[in-house]
Amino acid sequence: MTTVEAPTTGLPVEARAVPGRPWWRTALARSLPILAALGGIAVLWYAVTYLVLPADQRFLLPPPHEAYGSALGNGALMGPMLEALGRSAVVALVGLVIAVVLGIGYATVMSQSGWAERVLYPYAVILQTIPILALVPLIGIWLGYAFTARVVVCVIIALFPMISNTLFGLQSASAAAHDLLTLNKASRWQRLVKLQFPAAVPSIFTGLRNAAGLSVIGVIVADFYFQQGAPGIGGLLRTYTLRLQMEALLTAVTLTALFGVVVFSIFAALDKAVVGRWYGGHTR
Amino acid sequence: MTGTLTLEGVTKQFDTGTVAVREVSLDLAPGDFVTVVGPSGCGKSTLLRLASGLETVTRGTVAVEAASTSYVFQDPTLLEWRSALRNVELVGELRRVPREERRRRALEALELVGLTGFEAQHPRKLSGGMRMRVSLARALVADPDLALFDEPFGALDEITRLQMQTELQKLFQLKGFAGLFITHSVSEAVYLSTRVVVMSGRPGRIVAEIPVPFAYPRPPELRYAPEFAELTGRVSEALGEHS
Ligand SMILES: Nc1ncnc2c1ncn2[C@@H]1O[C@H](COP(=O)(O)OP(=O)(O)OP(=O)(O)O)[C@@H](O)[C@H]1O
Ligand SMILES: [Mg+2]
Numbered sequence: 312m313t314t315v316e317a318p319t320t321g322l323p324v325e326a327r328a329v330p331g332r333p334w335w336r337t338a339l340a341r342s343l344p345i346l347a348a349l350g351g352i353a354v355l356w357y358a359v360t361y362l363v364l365p366a367d368q369r370f371l372l373p374p375p376h377e378a379y380g381s382a383l384g385n386g387a388l389m390g391p392m393l394e395a396l397g398r399s400a401v402v403a404l405v406g407l408v409i410a411v412v413l414g415i416g417y418a419t420v421m422s423q424s425g426w427a428e429r430v431l432y433p434y435a436v437i438l439q440t441i442p443i444l445a446l447v448p449l450i451g452i453w454l455g456y457a458f459t460a461r462v463v464v465c466v467i468i469a470l471f472p473m474i475s476n477t478l479f480g481l482q483s484a485s486a487a488a489h490d491l492l493t494l495n496k497a498s499r500w501q502r503l504v505k506l507q508f509p510a511a512v513p514s515i516f517t518g519l520r521n522a523a524g525l526s527v528i529g530v531i532v533a534d535f536y537f538q539q540g541a542p543g544i545g546g547l548l549r550t551y552t553l554r555l556q557m558e559a560l561l562t563a564v565t566l567t568a569l570f571g572v573v574v575f576s577i578f579a580a581l582d583k584a585v586v587g588r589w590y591g592g593h594t595r
Numbered sequence: 596m597t598g599t600l601t602l603e604g605v606t607k608q609f610d611t612g613t614v615a616v617r618e619v620s621l622d623l624a625p626g627d628f629v630t631v632v633g634p635s636g637c638g639k640s641t642l643l644r645l646a647s648g649l650e651t652v653t654r655g656t657v658a659v660e661a662a663s664t665s666y667v668f669q670d671p672t673l674l675e676w677r678s679a680l681r682n683v684e685l686v687g688e689l690r691r692v693p694r695e696e697r698r699r700r701a702l703e704a705l706e707l708v709g710l711t712g713f714e715a716q717h718p719r720k721l722s723g724g725m726r727m728r729v730s731l732a733r734a735l736v737a738d739p740d741l742a743l744f745d746e747p748f749g750a751l752d753e754i755t756r757l758q759m760q761t762e763l764q765k766l767f768q769l770k771g772f773a774g775l776f777i778t779h780s781v782s783e784a785v786y787l788s789t790r791v792v793v794m795s796g797r798p799g800r801i802v803a804e805i806p807v808p809f810a811y812p813r814p815p816e817l818r819y820a821p822e823f824a825e826l827t828g829r830v831s832e833a834l835g836e837h838s
Contacts, residue, residue, distance in 0.1 A: 485672065487669075487672040488674065490666070491666070491672055491685075493649065494648075495685075495689040495690060496690070497689045501688075501689055505674075505685065505688065505689070506674070509674065509676045509677075510676075590675055590676060590717055590719050591676075591716065591717025591718075592717065
């Protein structure tokens with residue numbers, strides 16, 4: 312009578328939460344494949360530099376050790392780059408927080424009646440289907456080219472996964488569970504806090520993971536187009552591009568990619584840890 | 596104990612046009628444990644949903660006299676993020692029973708179904724039989740006068756199923772609720788009940804009511820007694836003639 316369920320997941324073995332393993336080791340285990348992929352990219356990079364490009368065009372793609380070597384040792388270059396990355400991280404985080412609050416709120420309102428869902432869902436879909444690049448100039452014109460506008464871009468791009476995942480979660484409780492609450496004369500509020508929200512927790516964390524990744528993309532796009540005030544990492548990308556500073560550009564691109572990987576890994580590990588605990592321990 | 600349920604000429608037609616039950620009349624008094632058997636899709640669940648108020652009748656009347664009614668679903672229907680104890684406590688939370696009292700009663704109910712020691716386990720760590728026990732505890736925690744069961748043991752393995760039957764009829768004797776129990780199994784129907792109601796194929800009508808005279812508590816060996824076999828034979832016969 313003490314069978315323990317062990318549903319299989321599609322994750323590689325080392326990525327599964329293991330009892331007693333601290334969260335950061337889980338995060339590390341999850342990012343290992345990605346780091347391996349980065350290694351693969353480096354190999355490809357060397358191949359292109361030395362095998363594909365003729366010597367007189369090698370400046371277009373200096374090999375990694377040259378690109379990073381000259382940039383990483385250069386404090387005058389790296390200082391501002393890391394500062395810009397920090398600024399971008401703040402914008403992405405603020406955008407993410409706003410998207411989470413708005414997304415959960417919007418989905419909650421939608422979940423309260425079929426009517427509300429039919430009226431409100433199309434707006435979310437439209438928001439999702441307009442290419443962000445089409446909106447960026449408008450946002451700049453209306454909100455300026457600084458912090459606020461950048462945050463808004465992040466919010467717009469990160470909002471949809473929050474809305475759709477939360478809504479899916481709120482609607483995921485079984486009909487029988489709803490009947491149980493009906494039979495016990497649960498109020499609408501009780502239904503929301505005792506059934507729908509708890510049922511939605513895993514989906515909300517999935518949404519958060521996706522939204523975090525998108526918010527990083529959002530801030531880089533916004534930095535790239537909105538150049539007022541202190542630059543973000545996307546702004547530097549543009550500057551380096553215009554000046555054809557290949558070493559700096561390649562280093563900044565790498566930094567951006569690493570930033571994305573780190574953010575994704577953190578939220579994936581958070582997702583895993585919270586959802587595992589949610590169902591009473593490490594059974595997933 | 597005041598638990599009574601009276602259905603009179605109850606007919607249910609869904610919006611889709613399906614007539615699920617037709618002209619069903621049924622009386623449940625305190626001390627009754629009525630089981631309903633019938634072919635699949637004949638409207639048994641619908642009958643229970645009508646009795647509980649989850650569905651409204653198209654024609655006829657449903658009268659329930661009970662301070663508290665409970666309902667056990669076909670699946671345990673546990674909230675996976677709550678421990679066994681907190682799943683049982685849910686009923687008290689919804690009915691705004693003070694914290695201490697609802698905890699005490701939940702612990703009692705879990706003890707009653709033999710789950711002492713498993714209070715802190717989440718459903719995913721419990722076996723199918725244990726999950727169903729939690730579901731039973733949740734149904735008993737509010738001391739129902741009327742208890743409705745929709746094939747609760749249908750998904751269990753045979754051994755666990757027989758065990759649960761034995762325990763349920765003990766609980767019935769102990770608690771004295773009026774019970775209405777849906778099942779596919781003829782022997783389960785006879786073993787548990789004071790009366791077996793046989794329904795026809797859809798639209799479900801009642802085609803036979805067969806009283807079961809055995810006293811409670813019923814020993815598991817009752818199932819091998821000739822009188823038992825005689826009764827299951829009569830129920831099967833009634834089922835066969837009308838499906
Ligand atoms: N909400 C509904 N809307 C439309 N038709 C329904 C609905 N609920 C049930 N039915 C139909 O009513 C009939 C009886 O269904 P019901 O679930 O009561 O049968 P059942 O006897 O419990 O079947 P089973 O033994 O398989 O559980 C079926 O034909 C079913 O398709
Ligand atoms: Mg049914």
